[in-house]
Amino acid sequence: MSGVTVSRKTYAGVWGSLVVLTLLTAGIAYLDLGVLNPVAAITIAVIKMALVALFFMHLRYTRIRLTYVFTAAGLLWLALLMAFTWTDVITRHPIVPPPPWPANDVTSHMSIFKAK
């Protein structure tokens, strides 16, 4: 539902970028960047998502503006779900793990998952 027919050349360019980004993210995972490792992985995934959504899913070309409201609503609600779940996990009282788990291997470095 774009109203315009996008050229195959554009699609091929997007496809090439996606392939390069996939190999890049797999390569970067083998470098020790500390906290930047997951940051790089998610940043590249977000760029790839944007490429797919904007070009392959025609978000960039659609003349139905309401589509942007639908997309934004989906992402906003996802952000709310994640933000409020995580604030709860970080700030609430400790959750005691089920019995056999911490005894055998206490591998958690997160205070809420440690027994009192």
Added chain:
Amino acid sequence: MTESIAGLEHQFETLEQQHEAGWLGMWAFLATEIMFFGGMFTGYVIYRWAYFGAFAAGSKDLEIWAGTLNTLVLICSSFTMVLAVHAAETGERRGQIGFLLATMFLGTVFLGVKGYEWTTLFRDHHVPGIGFHFSGPYQNTAQIFFSFYFALTGMHALHMVVGVGLLTFLLVKAWRAEFTPAHHAAVDIIGLYWHFVDIVWIFLFPLLYLVDRHR
């Protein structure tokens, strides 16, 4: 009485309006799908933080070549899907059939590689449950990682199976030359679904396969 137009449902004035309604309907569905997968992603991040060692060990146990190959396969399938939509927009029947078949083929390759991975994990007792075995210090907590792995890849694979089914439906219609530049909403809308499933995998790949790889 207005003259009836082929493929136009009675509640719509024009084919274009019908196409727009279907398009927005699919986007609304995809917004709910964001929430569906988003809930699992949120849980994944919490447990990855809590049991990072187990998640890193579990992730390294997965075969990176399979994950990378499947990512490339899905990206190619999105490319062939968008070319099928392009062929529908321009009314090329052979292009539609060819690109739909290519997309179905790549989707099936993805599921095949996934099946191979699952078989390996079953063989190695890495399926959470009574028979679970994971050598090293993470005998118990690695089950959490593999629970997320099977839940996320399982739901994703189910979406792929549904996608291939929808493509079969499109293929039959394309074969019968039912799609014209004015009337091809089905290809366009199922294309959106296929690309969305690709996007879910774009996030699953780094989250499941690329945890702490450098160590």
